[in-house]
Amino acid sequence: MHFIREHLGLTGTHIGCDTTSCGACTIHWNGRPVKSCTVFAVQADGDELTTVEGLEQGGKLHAIQEGFWAEHGLQCGYCTPGMMMTAVALLAENPNPSELEIRQAISGNLCRCTGYTNIIRSIQHAATGLNQAREEITPEPAAVPADGGE
């Protein structure tokens, strides 16, 4: 976490608690969401780390960022990078999570402002966005009747 913030200058990853509780420091390590405050930088030697700065691609916001904006998923914004990183990993594994599954997935990320309701809506918004985008890329083939259509 300190390496990311101070040596790489990527301060989107936040320092929240010192006790491995709050998840404001959440990043992806080889695609898995982890608390960066509880990993030594050297452990990730040669591996891929993704921080919140990596969500936006080519000036285009990631669906999760769109979701948090559209559904007012933040107030002070301190937990938000961590929430988004956890959410992105969740949606990569489970594109249609139930509300319970979302709540369980973010249970390692604490928010003191919102009461979580809009965070959940933001993630649901992102899920819809990602699923729609997927359908646009890979449209359903036209149904072919079993008898050959004659």
Added chain:
Amino acid sequence: MIPGAFQYHLAGSLPEALYLLEQHGEDAKILAGGQSLIPLMRFRLAQPEHIIDINRVAGLSDITEFDGWLRIGALARESALERSTVVRERYQLLSETANVVADPLVRNLATVGGNLAHADPANDHPATMLAYRAVIVVTGPNGEREIPIDGFFLDAFMPALEPGEILTEIRIPSVGPRSGGAYEKFERKVGDYAIAAAAAQITLNEDGTVAEAGVATTNVTFVPVRATAAEDALQGSEPTEEAIGHAADLAAEAAEPNGDLRGSADYKRAMTRTVTARALRRAVGRARG
């Protein structure tokens, strides 16, 4: 906070890890998930001079069942236990335990081997392994050694690991038919340590009486507690609601909790009774199918 300075060593193999451990002895700690060790280092409650990272050692994280045992590599992540089909389908006590260790982010790195080797009385897997009558396999300079679970937890933070030994595998006797288990954890909030928690694993005879009972409790003293009186009371009996209640009473009597910010001793003892009863009820229900 920032840990004290240390030397970092990356072990490429188990022999290399053992060699490094022997070289640096008491000044070294093994780094697996790091989800207990690193927080301690950040508070400087632990200040090892040498850290031996075993996360790249191959072959220590498999979860397989053969030859009468479920074998779990010490490096198996809690999240892997949650996802494992064999664990979810037939070892529900284990799967439920993995599911309540800390939170999903911690579980992506935390290992079951570390949970046991760290021997924090508040950790969840120790009671579960007692209930399963598991065997702990450790590897040292002289090869492998098996430690029955009842002899593994000597004191708080003191497992029966000799210097130079690394916990490498956990073996649980394969569950048979008419078996079921459950882990019931009562916590102030998700991700916390238990106010009280109980592990129950029950096997029934064909006539519905209890063939084998494993009952153990978490965080009620400096080591996990096998509720022997509860187990003995259940053995051979019909697991009625009354029998379950009685066993839960016995488990609570065996607990010696300290009052702290999670509750008074009396409250924790009362909650131990409640969680034991709930775990037993669910374990029996599963065993009955």
